[in-house]
Amino acid sequence: MLHAIETSGITKKFSEVTAVNNVNISIKQGELFGLLGPNGAGKTTLINMLSTMTVPSSGSARVWGFDVVADASLVRQSIGVVFQDITLDDRLTGRENLDLHGRLYGLGGRIRKQRIEEVLSLVELTDRADSLVKTYSGGMLRRLQIARGLIHRPHVLFLDEPTLGLDPQTRAHIWEYIMTLTKEGVTIVLTTHYLEEADHLCNRVAIIDRGEIVVIDTPKTLKSRLGGDVITLELEDSADIARLYAIYEHDGFATMVSRSSNEISMAVRDGESKIPRVLNLAYNAGISIHSVSLHKPALDDVFLYHTGRAIKDTDNSELQGLMRSRSHSMRR
């Protein structure tokens, strides 16, 4: 087996929406692979198909060598899933949640107890293990949920937005756990819409937008493809955006130009020396600039380049989309 995960043309259609469209990815053993995209891009649907929770409409996928439809049970034995929403039983203690999980996965008494202690200390919840889960904070819930996904020592671990809604400190903590796991050889698929998370953690990143994979590569290559620097302009009057954008496009000195609601970004080589020219072009067109910034390309810029939208711009409308699809799925 060469790949921990391999999909070919996997697609999921809900009545009128295509949530995941013709996705082909191969993930190597031991890789930490990121699925990056705004809310509602199809990340969770893809994870659901790979973890056998949702049957694909067409195409196929193999996880740890097993077909996700035909050998669903073998796939389940090989994977751990940490869901985006909390799926712990808050009427039980942390330890009881882990214990029931271990039993469901067929772990015998001694091994089960030992693994529970192991994962509890990994996520630093040993002290609180015997408290009811309903007394846990958001970060503790998330940590316990990760711990639970590890008890049965899965070959492949799916982490669906593991740090969603957590404070930066807890997030950094969870990143540490994730790094520890990859050192132990666990293949990890992580979805996130935090760019710095993907940048910081992942060996490779797939940008997924509107159900399709836009690009797959290492964060480093993705960024370097944009050239050396990114110049971002904020305009006084956002009505001028289209006009100025056309000017820069036409001029052709930037390897890419993109725009959001009130900003224009362009990737250039040797950014410091390009700033005067950028400002001159705007001045000649009579367009006033509010601010200029120069930075090294981040995944934000990569995302903007490939999708034509900033990931933060999409959040709001996509969130509404998500709520629609949620009430949709509840109806069925």
Add this chain to the structure above:
Amino acid sequence: MPKRAVGVVYAMWLGEMLRFWRSKSRIVGALSTPFTFMLFLGPGLSSGFQFQGGGAVDISFFAPGFITMSVLFASLFAGGSIIWERESGILKEVLIAPVSRFFIALGKAAGGVTIALIQGIMVLIFAGLIGVHYVSGIGVLGGIIIMGLSSIGFIGVGVSLASRIESPEGFQMIMSFLAMPLVLLSGAFFPISDLPVWLKGLVYVNPLTYGVEALRWCLLGNSTIPVSLSIAVITLFAVAMLGIGGNLFGRIKV
């Protein structure tokens, strides 16, 4: 694999027990209805009824009805709990485990039956304390088996409904819509020997009637419906509902 299956059933059962033990208010709530009914409604009703031909209806007559009622509520609730577990995501975690849904359902049902029996036995003891006279110890044991059979059937009903209904509110509405007529038309509160024809028809198609009648036979030594027929009906009902509930649970989407 058989060892594995037993492990899964036990894990599910254990989870149910832990949750039951943690929710003291649920236990109190579940028992308060039959207890109050028995304390006040029993004596009130028995002063007004007489069997045709003269025998007085005493409080003992109502005990099987109240016990069955508490078993019914506990069972429907246990079966229906999957609707809350789906809502809160707990069910998703269970269903992604590499085990057959059949054993998961079986474990949950086993937990539900245990809870229903605990509640039913508490009512049975309470009834004994306030003066209901049971004919024999063996009868009481038989009665507990009858309670278990009735419980399986109504857990199946709860699971079936919960698998098809999406919102907890909808489920609660259907429950109250269903539970009260089931109880009222079961002969729990009145002798079924001489009812108007239309009412008799409804009482005889109600599976709960046979649970009450079988229990009455076991505990008190007499019943209107022959005990063999009652046992046959509730056994059949249990098997059928277990099949339907298991099937619908197998197709549940989370």
